[in-house]
Amino acid sequence: MFNLEALDLARIQFAFTVSFHIIFPAITIGLASFLAVLEGLWLKTHNDTYRDLYHFWSKIFAVNFGMGVVSGLVMAYQFGTNWSGFSDFAGSITGPLLTYEVLTAFFLEAGFLGVMLFGWNRVGRGLHFFATVMVAIGTLISTFWILASNSWMQTPQGFDIVDGRVMPLDWLAIVFNPSFPFRLAHMAIAAFVATAFFVGASAAWHLLRGNDTRPVRKMFSMALWMALIVAPIQAVVGDAHGLNTLEHQPAKIAAIEGHWENADNEPTPLVLFGLPDMQAEKTQYAIEIPYLGSLILTHSLDKQIPALKSFPKEDRPNSTVIFWSFRVMAGLGMLMILVGVLGLALRRNGKVYRHRGFQRLVLLMGPSGLIALLAGWITTEVGRQPWVVYGLMRTHDAASQHSVAQMSTSLALFVVIYCSVFTVGIGYMMKLVSKGPQPHHEHPPAGTQVQTPRRPLSAVTDNLESATRVH
Amino acid sequence: MGIQGIDLSLIWGVIIAFGVMMYVIMDGFDLGLGILFPMISDAQERDVMMNTVAPVWDGNETWLVLGGAALYGAFPLAYGVILEALYLPLIFMLAGLIFRGVAFEFRFKAPAEKRHLWDWAFIGGSLLATFSQGVVIGAYVAGIPVVDRQFAGGGLDWLAPFPLVCGVGLVVAYALLGSTWLLVKTEGMLESRMRHYSRPLAWLLLAMVLVIGAWTLQLHPELATRWFNHAHLTVFAGLMVLAALALSGLLRSLRQRHTHWPFVFTLGLMFLGYIGLALSIWPNIIPPSVSLWAAASPATSQLFALIGALFILPVILMYTFWNYYVFRGKVRIGDGYH
Numbered sequence: 001m002f003n004l005e006a007l008d009l010a011r012i013q014f015a016f017t018v019s020f021h022i023i024f025p026a027i028t029i030g031l032a033s034f035l036a037v038l039e040g041l042w043l044k045t046h047n048d049t050y051r052d053l054y055h056f057w058s059k060i061f062a063v064n065f066g067m068g069v070v071s072g073l074v075m076a077y078q079f080g081t082n083w084s085g086f087s088d089f090a091g092s093i094t095g096p097l098l099t100y101e102v103l104t105a106f107f108l109e110a111g112f113l114g115v116m117l118f119g120w121n122r123v124g125r126g127l128h129f130f131a132t133v134m135v136a137i138g139t140l141i142s143t144f145w146i147l148a149s150n151s152w153m154q155t156p157q158g159f160d161i162v163d164g165r166v167m168p169l170d171w172l173a174i175v176f177n178p179s180f181p182f183r184l185a186h187m188a189i190a191a192f193v194a195t196a197f198f199v200g201a202s203a204a205w206h207l208l209r210g211n212d213t214r215p216v217r218k219m220f221s222m223a224l225w226m227a228l229i230v231a232p233i234q235a236v237v238g239d240a241h242g243l244n245t246l247e248h249q250p251a252k253i254a255a256i257e258g259h260w261e262n263a264d265n266e267p268t269p270l271v272l273f274g275l276p277d278m279q280a281e282k283t284q285y286a287i288e289i290p291y292l293g294s295l296i297l298t299h300s301l302d303k304q305i306p307a308l309k310s311f312p313k314e315d316r317p318n319s320t321v322i323f324w325s326f327r328v329m330a331g332l333g334m335l336m337i338l339v340g341v342l343g344l345a346l347r348r349n350g351k352v353y354r355h356r357g358f359q360r361l362v363l364l365m366g367p368s369g370l371i372a373l374l375a376g377w378i379t380t381e382v383g384r385q386p387w388v389v390y391g392l393m394r395t396h397d398a399a400s401q402h403s404v405a406q407m408s409t410s411l412a413l414f415v416v417i418y419c420s421v422f423t424v425g426i427g428y429m430m431k432l433v434s435k436g437p438q439p440h441h442e443h444p445p446a447g448t449q450v451q452t453p454r455r456p457l458s459a460v461t462d463n464l465e466s467a468t469r470v471h
Numbered sequence: 472m473g474i475q476g477i478d479l480s481l482i483w484g485v486i487i488a489f490g491v492m493m494y495v496i497m498d499g500f501d502l503g504l505g506i507l508f509p510m511i512s513d514a515q516e517r518d519v520m521m522n523t524v525a526p527v528w529d530g531n532e533t534w535l536v537l538g539g540a541a542l543y544g545a546f547p548l549a550y551g552v553i554l555e556a557l558y559l560p561l562i563f564m565l566a567g568l569i570f571r572g573v574a575f576e577f578r579f580k581a582p583a584e585k586r587h588l589w590d591w592a593f594i595g596g597s598l599l600a601t602f603s604q605g606v607v608i609g610a611y612v613a614g615i616p617v618v619d620r621q622f623a624g625g626g627l628d629w630l631a632p633f634p635l636v637c638g639v640g641l642v643v644a645y646a647l648l649g650s651t652w653l654l655v656k657t658e659g660m661l662e663s664r665m666r667h668y669s670r671p672l673a674w675l676l677l678a679m680v681l682v683i684g685a686w687t688l689q690l691h692p693e694l695a696t697r698w699f700n701h702a703h704l705t706v707f708a709g710l711m712v713l714a715a716l717a718l719s720g721l722l723r724s725l726r727q728r729h730t731h732w733p734f735v736f737t738l739g740l741m742f743l744g745y746i747g748l749a750l751s752i753w754p755n756i757i758p759p760s761v762s763l764w765a766a767a768s769p770a771t772s773q774l775f776a777l778i779g780a781l782f783i784l785p786v787i788l789m790y791t792f793w794n795y796y797v798f799r800g801k802v803r804i805g806d807g808y809h
Binding site: 069077092103106460 | 529532533535536537539540541542543544545547548550551552553554555558559561562563565566568569570572573576577580620621622626768769771772773775776779780783784786787
């Protein structure tokens with residue numbers, strides 16, 4: 001019992017720190033590509049609206065990037081401090097993948113981020129655009145490595161077990177493991193969708209306050225196009241990802257569906273809502289739709305999906321949690337598609353820029369992409385339990401042997417630090433958003449610093465609190 | 472161990488040792504500024520102090536993340552065991568680094584009446600991070616028991632006199648690095664104040680090094696045989712002589728009011744101490760019992776990661792030097808990178 005409690009605390013700590021962290025990289029990935037598109041459009045059309053939007057969002061990008069670096073520092077150490085059993089067992093594979101992720105991130109920061117954030121007046125337009133594009137590609141390469149590592153933990157292959165430890169045999173097979181393409185696509189698109197709704201909500205906020213300028217309209221329109229096109233794509237990719245999970249991690253799917261047993265030859269219904277009860281081995285208060293489970297997961301009307309009871313009790317993921325986290329993700333996904341379609345319908349005669357009800361809806365949906373992203377990660381990670389490396393190593397064998405007292409101390413410390421430090425950071429980002437896009441002056445006024453540092457946060461000169469209203 | 476006779480573990484051992492050294496030397500002086508911060512009360516001088524490292528501090532911390540990731544990739548056993556054994560001090564170190572990192576940025580953006588809050592976050596974070604690092608080094612040198620590839624000690628083993636004294640020792644060392652760095656980068660009152668602090672700090676560091684050195688020999692008598700046996704005596708005697716020269720050079724250059732030499736000599740002292748430490752631990756990666764090769768990941772893992780490292784590390788190094796070059800010269804009151 002003693003050990004289990006320390007294990008629970010270790011899991012909570014990892015979930016807490018990684019959830020906090022992932023918000024920043026997700027927005028980084030989305031904004032980097034958004035900025036590349038804005039700059040590309042500006043170079044192509046010479047429309048200054050794009051340039052002003054570029055400068056507006058690159059400041060928010062800079063602060064967000066800084067927060068990601070600081071919160072990521074902790075992640076690089078957690079595998080060893082809290083999960084030494086896992087590090088020793090699987091470090092020969094997850095270690096080099098993490099090394100590549102870190103190297104890529106620093107290469108990006110060293111090479112191109114400085115030019116992107118500080119080089120506007122110093123390098124040619126083409127070179128600056130190149131740097132922005134490289135930063136955008138770099139964020140995706142980082143995503144590539146970290147998701148290769150995570151996907152390998154979900155669907156491991158390309159290895160042998162020697163002396164009770166993983167021995168890599170084929171790096172191509174390791175990186176391109178069965179769930180990797182689906183997870184990479186699902187995550188990258190999730191970052192784009194989350195960013196689109198962040199940008200859309202920022203624009204809606206300005207429109208609702210009467211700040212109806214061309215850049216604000218433009219970013220509202222771009223965010224809505226993005227939602228219209230990408231949210232449905234995400235649904236298709238998510239469906240494919242689900243089928244892949246059904247093939248490789250059937251217990252996860254059974255738990256997501258709250259589906260306990262199969263009757264003979266009866267198609268699987270879809271449990272719309274209910275409360276899966278791990279003790280009673282059934283889903284309480286279930287509202288079911290016949291056939292729909294089979295239809296969605298097997299794309300047929302008669303095939304069954306595996307049921308939770310067909311897995312030994314100790315191999316079942318917690319259905320109560322992921323039944324709901326999955327529905328939060330999927331439900332928000334549907335809402336996002338709806339917002340995209342509504343946006344299209346309201347475009348006629350520019351009604352979308354005047355319809356306050358719709359703007360309030362978009363504002364409300366601002367965090368929806370990030371919430372869906374977190375809910376999705378909770379589903380896939382809790383759904384992998386009780387394994388840390390699926391089918392190979394159980395989570396309770398992965399944890400470091402820390403006492404409850406140690407784990408509580410460190411967890412409390414992280415909660416205090418993250419809540420204080422990142423609240424300030426996020427508050428600062430919100431303040432930058434509230435300033436709105438400003439016309440950009442091509443040449444800095446005389447007396448401006450010749451030397452500037454190449455650190456993300458110093459690209460932003462606005463004060464933390466004093467509300468400087470711009471006329 | 473290697474592919475076609477190449478000892479990959481040795482290469483990775485050198486890369487990680489180099490990365491950690493880069494970290495200790497470079498983050499050392501900017502952590503030192505936080506330690507010296509309470510001695511300077513003038514707000515403008517505090518701005519100058521921060522501005523001397525503003526362009527470089529986060530690049531300095533790059534090496535810490537790189538060291539952690541490289542250790543994970545090349546020596547997963549060492550990564551798991553060392554980080555588990557030193558759990559709380561490492562968590563405290565990370566907490567300190569987060570606080571001072573964010574304080575660095577937001578201090579300049581905060582309204583004047585709230586700036587002192589960020590000042591305290593900067594001071595507290597720097598002290599906590601430095602002291603914890605010293606404790607980590609001390610506990611590491613004292614030895615981490617390993618049985619069956621698992622940490623076999625207690626969670627509070629680090630809470631012993633020797634690691635704690637090492638924590639104090641590192642605070643002194645970083646303070647000296649910080650004060651001599653400011654001699655290079657500042658002028659006027661601030662410079663003369665730092666010159667005033669550097670001398671006692673140098674003597675204090677000497678005292679700490681002697682105490683810690685003698686204590687280490689008492690903890691590990693076998694080290695005495697290594698240091699003083701015939702084959703190694705020349706190397707260690709050479710290190711000692713160089714260290715004595717560096718210390719006297721430091722004191723002389725302080726007296727002669729040089730701007731750059733005191734920092735160079737302090738860097739030399741740190742470097743010599745680091746080499747001495749590395750040679751004492753060699754060939755172990757988890758002292759006292761696990762060698763580089765015993766903790767290594769399979770050759771295919773080390774080779775895979777090495778390809779990326781050999782490509783990207785030179786770029787990071789070039790960028791680092793370029794960044795220091797661009798921001799060379801004295802920082803004056805009113806100069807702002809913000």
